[in-house]
Amino acid sequence: MAKEIQKIYNDPNDFFNSPEDFIVDRGTEYMSECKDLLLNYNVGIQYVNSKCNVAIAKRDHQEFEKYASFWQDAEDFHLPLINRSRAWFKRLCINDDIYNNTPTQLIWNEAVKKALNNKTIIVRLSVKHRRPVDYNEPLLPSYTEVRYLLKPGELEGRRKRATDCNWSPEVFTIGSYLIKENQPILYKFYKGPKYLFVKEELQIIPLDTVLPSKYIFKH
Template identity: 40%
Template sequence: MPYDKVGRITYLFCLNVVDVASRYKASIPIGAYSVKDREGILTSKTIARALEKIYDDPEIPLVWPKLLITDRGPEFRGDCEVLMMEHNVKIQKAKSKRTMGIVERYNRTLVERLFPSQDASDLLTLHLYKRSRAWVKNLPTVVEDINNSITYQIGISPVEAIKNDEIIANPSKPRNGPIGYDEEQLFYNDLVRYLLEPGELEGGGRRRAGDMNWSPKVYHIREALVQKNQPILYWLEDDDCHGPERSFVREELQVIDPDTELPPQWVLSN
């Protein structure tokens, strides 16, 4: 985030928390008296304090969760892990950006809602040659408005959703055909290849014209998660019980006929 000095503290980070079921959001600005060492500000101790501030705040209806999904940053280790153990919260490290999709979308929404006010201020003060960096004072208002706005996937606002015992969410992407319990399921005996992400085999993060589309190895279905109104999620493993860490939907899997015969090894190796 832009450096925003409020009093003697300069804020440059924002910790965002999203309840997956209700989509209720909470945000805490993080700053310091000195910002010379950015890495020294965003520590596990800082994150632990911010999380305590969120979950112990009587004005925020969030309760300590059973599972906290975070990225792999070092700030979510140490004191943060100790705090989660004290509250019997399991920490899961995200396997990919897609795993953090809900909070990543919230991060983007915050930027889209906070930055226009900076642009408006800049237009009004062009003669001062000083750009606005203010976002901390507007943060509570923006978060409150987001929590009171209807969320497409659940059909109600997060403020209303968090009061319910059960929430049924619509799929994030429309699908033509059966879904959830009505979807045709793959099983362990099915052999599959999975759709490769750009640069997954060759590195670089970009797909090249000659890159393979599907994994060269063939896998079994290790586990499947079936939920109402959601695509079935699959986890894969090979004959040695190894496989990709992320999950897949049916469209990302290519079923292989068990009678498929590969060329001889001497052909493959040459």
């Protein structure tokens, strides 16, 4: 990964030359040498706390691979199974205008032009909400005790089992929230997981609830 980033910075004609921010997940490929290289170019590194935050970039990569993968397959068919060709990468022509000039359901051409000029745009709704959102949504006050909905395999770091809990065994306190136009309110915990939650992912704990001892959850 560091070698590919180095190629971008060494190419003065590259569109993405000298970016100010670099948004990545917490994968190991972005650590060590890659991190040192970005800091050397005074690039701000922003780590996302959830794979959902990089979903747009991953979708862009998926669409690009549909056009580029057949070159890779054609080269590999003529090589032994243990070898992989890298010559196909040199023939790729990455044309971002294909994506920038393609209307989508959420943003249109004019919105893309504004985004490229660092202007604020309002994204259309991807789904129609069946409940009030943004400033019309009932707000859960701070210091509300809740449990959050576990992702598959989150409890033990592997695939979800039938005996796994649906809600987190530990109770957390809402520390802050984020309100955006046409979007559900996002809640952040005080001393808890770093990613944000919507209301449907939270289970409110009544004040008079007597919770089991933490010793039971740990043993």
